[in-house]
Amino acid sequence: MAASSAGPLVTAEALTRLLGDVSVLDVRYRLGGPAGPEEFASGHVPGAAFVDLDRDLAGPPGAGGRHPLPAVGAFQAAMRRAGVCNDRxxxxxxxxAGHAAARAWWLLRHHGHRDVRVLDGAWSGWRALGLAVETGPGSVPGGDFSAGPGTSAMVDAAAVQRVGVLIDARAPERFRGETEPVDPVAGHIPGAVNVPTSRNLTDQGLFRSAEELRAVYAEVGAVPGADVAAYCGSGVTAAHDVLALEIAGVPAALYPGSWSEWITDPTRPVSPASRRRT
Structure with a gap:
């Protein structure tokens, strides 16, 4: 399996043929949803290891946002516990729908893993096809993954407003500042454009084709050769847009701190300006 030549996705049918030759990570997560470990134990892809987004794919919340990047050593240790190896x-x-999985995909590539894919259709797609399910807490041999420089680009708060096409991956009503169910300030980073992650998927929960995604992102100027970055509320769902852009052939950076970091500094501008609250 060579992700660089085959793209960043793998179908459920293809994964059934790869089991035993790949490390499978289950990143069960949803705000306000069922607890991941319990859901994992009730059923998962055979041979998978559970990865906790809050513990393994993010650092402690604070000035860096609700889901800042994990420390390099902590991420490396988490991936080794999950059985990840450099050459596997x-x-x-x-x-x-691939949102948490996209965060893991981005982090692994950012830290140098060269062959990572996201299961297209997610767990629901696997179950819909009636494919094999394993139960219990699971157990995998430790891995030897060594975190190093990778291919996933990022921008920080100091540089994000200089990006040519800055994409906000949140729902349109949050982008417009009409509602904000999570963060204490509503609105968006001035100059950003909105491509909610829902536009990346078909009604069946699969990623749209490369041609369709190119058309979606071309609407906001995110075309090959453009300077593109994406953000969201806390840097998790924006990776879904980065993944979709990868499928479309448009490399894009991630602003990991995203909106939840941006608003920690009251001197940073907010659009609409009237949406900043104290």
């Missing part, structure tokens, strides 16, 4: 392909899935 990785497939990641979740039960959240």
């Amino acid at each position: 392909p990785v497939v990641v899935y979740d039960d959240w």
Whole structure:
């Protein structure tokens, strides 16, 4: 399995043929949803290891936002516990239409893993096809993954407003500042454009084709050769847009701190300006 040549996705049918030759990571996560470990134990892809997004794919919340990047050493240790090896392909899935899986995909690539894919259709797609399910807490041999420089680009708060096409991956009503169910300030980073992650998927929960995604992102100027970055509320769902852009052939950076970091500094501008609250 060579992700660089085959793209960042793998179908459920293809994964059934790869089991035993890849490391499979289950990133069960949803805000306010069922607890991941319990859901994992009730059923998962055979041979998968559970990865906790809050513990393994993010650092402690604070000035860096609600889901800042984990420390390099902590991420490396988490991936080793999950059986990830430098020379073994990785497939990641979740039960959240690929949002949490995209975060793991981005982090692994950012830290140098060269062969990572996301399961297209997620856990629900696997179950819909009636494919094999394993139960219990699971157990995998430890891995030897060594975190190093990778291919996933990022921007920080100091540089994000200089990006040519800055994409906000949140729902349109949050982008417009009409509602904000999570963070204490509503609105968006001035100059950003909105491509909610829902536009990346078909009605069946699969990623749209590369041609369709190119058309979606071309609407906001995110075309090959453009300077593109994405953000969201806390840096998790924006990775879904980065993944979709990868499928479309448009490399994009991630702003990991995203909106939840941006608003920690009251001197940073907010659009609409009237949406900043104290």
